[in-house]
């Protein structure tokens with residue numbers, strides 16, 4: 594069990610590296626330079642991007658701390674914010690496709706397959722949900738209560754060979770596509786992401802001008818140009834989890850906290866397809882929940898959220914929450 598700490602956000606180094614995760618006193622987090630991620634298993638750029646955003650926007654830390662306090666309050670007493678009348682939120686999705694090569698102009702079928710994966714995974718309708726080990730079945734999320742609906746696809750050719758985590762793909766001024774209605778729609782970008790990054794998301798509290806999730810076109814959906822072992826659409830499941838305020842399950846630090854009470858403490862990210870049970874080296878050596886979407890395992894080896902993660906995600910849509918603009922069915 595992990596202790597939720599409102600101020601943890603200010604107390605961690607938000608470095609994500611595949612080989613090394615460090616913890617230090619973070620008074621000067623905004624002066625830290627991003628860590629280049631190495632090509633080893635899954636790589637997600639969300640925390641590096643957050644670190645850069647914190648450096649560029651001094652008010653962001655306060656906004657995120659406020660969201661953290663709000664979230665903790667909702668998690669303690671969900672009724673306090675009059676959470677979702679029927680527990681369901683509809684999330685219209687705009688998919689922005691940037692392509693240089695014809696193959697990068699992914700098909701509508703491939704795009705719809707990603708929407709389908711999101712709906713299955715977030716409603717716990719994915720067939721591998723039943724693979725959840727018995728010790729975690731009592732803390733499975735069940736239906737998270739969000740539905741994804743494809744609203745619009747925007748396609749744009751580009752002379753750019755690949756894109757980085759600097760958000761250029763989200764800015765028409767530098768050849769990208771601006772987000773559409775970011776306070777009421779989830780924007781996804783499909784493009785050729787360089788540096789071995791599979792995807793990245795912006796956490797709640799960031800600028801609306803760059804809000805959304807970026808997915809490499811070879812990890813987008815589960816058909817067409819997807820490449821194993823990232824061919825089940827789980828990169829988006831993971832990144833949308835960040836977009837709904839979930840942290841990596843290892844808390845981006847050695848034996849760190851993901852701000853959720855019912856997930857075991859992980860000593861670090863897990864890659865590939867770990868043999869069950871994989872024991873943590875943290876206090877109590879708990880069995881790690883390597884099959885959680887917020888770990889770094891391969892697509893076929895992640896298939897569940899926890900109930901605590903569900904509550905944390907729902908809090909962003911609650912009255913007063915950072916994504917309250919999304920309509921309630």
Ligand SMILES: [Zn+2]
Pocket residue numbers: 637638639640831832835841
């Ligand atoms: Zn991530």
